[in-house]
Amino acid sequence: MSEIKVYTTASCPWCTKIKNYLTEKGLDYQEIDVGEDSDSVEEMIALTGQRNVPVTVIDGEVIVGFDRKALEEQLK
């Protein structure tokens, strides 16, 4: 089972899309709301070198934005 983290903000529709995608696949994930926690913003920037959400980390591999192909590839 893959270890999945999703960096989100509460009002971001693409974040909702990723969460729905993972839920439909029956996958567990850890959600980090970077809008509520400035430490996690810094963590996300250090990890990705950028400052947009959503960010999905699957077994250490980073995917910025909702990229269905990249998600499917990483979840194979």
Add this chain to the structure above:
Amino acid sequence: MYDLIIIGAGPAGMTAGVYGARKGLTPLVISEDIGGQANWTKNVENYMGFTDIGGSELMNRFKEHMDAQRLIYEECRAREVRRGQSGIGFIVQCDNGKEYQSRALIVATGKRPRMLNVPGEAEFRGKGVSYCATCDGPLFRNSSTAVIGGGNSGVQAAYDLLRLGADVHLITNENITADQALVEKISGHPKLHIYEWHQVRRINGHKMVEGITISGMAGDGDAAGKVISEATGDATAGTTWDAFRDATEINLPVEGVFIEVGLEPNSQILKRIAQLDLNEDREIKVDCQCRTGIDGLFAAGDVTDVFGKQIIIAAGEGAKAALAASEYLSYNGV
């Protein structure tokens, strides 16, 4: 072959789907997402029947409505449209490698954010430059930010950022044109600095955005220059001065730059359709029945030249396009 394909699943596309299905057609809806631009609107307060609803939530309601009609939905990005063999119908090529063919086609592909096209914009995209204040605004809580654009989207972004405790420099190359009700929400806020008749020269930084350089719209005829800025040496944010307008560059230290300078239509997928009529803004010209002038090709919503880029208008246009497509198919024996 489908009788009807609808490209786009925003308010126009989804409404077209529902109306098409209720006319007994079996429409295929092709879209890379559900809701389109409407998703980016935090609060919709002018869609009848809802005094206040999130744009994304409203689009979920549309999707439920579409699902209730058992529409066929293909989640992919339409890359290109071309005429079918012998000029009959249309072939839609998607980024999933598949092609779909139909007798009639409704294009409801909406618009996408327009870029500012200044130095630093591409370099710092995602590194402080954002086109979605709804998404990325919360990452700039209590930070210094700039919002570029004085229309409804720009003022709404400024309002959202102010609520997050951010300092907001609102910059527009004309007067603020947002609805009065929206302007009143931000007016006089102590953390708001408004620069009307100013343009962005460049976005500065190293690894991330560190600031922007702006200047007045010098030589711009009789445009009434107004500015609220520390640069005046009279740093009373939330107040408006007259007649500060020259080409002197002003550097503003900001971490976030939210670009809200309008939208451009996603009409490029029709570039292989000969004789399609676009207006000077590259919107698809349609008549009162959403006909494009190409046999069997209809268009609806913000991608067209119809007046008023509003969810409620797009939905109505989608309904009209589906009714017109149904009539067209019926007339042609489908």
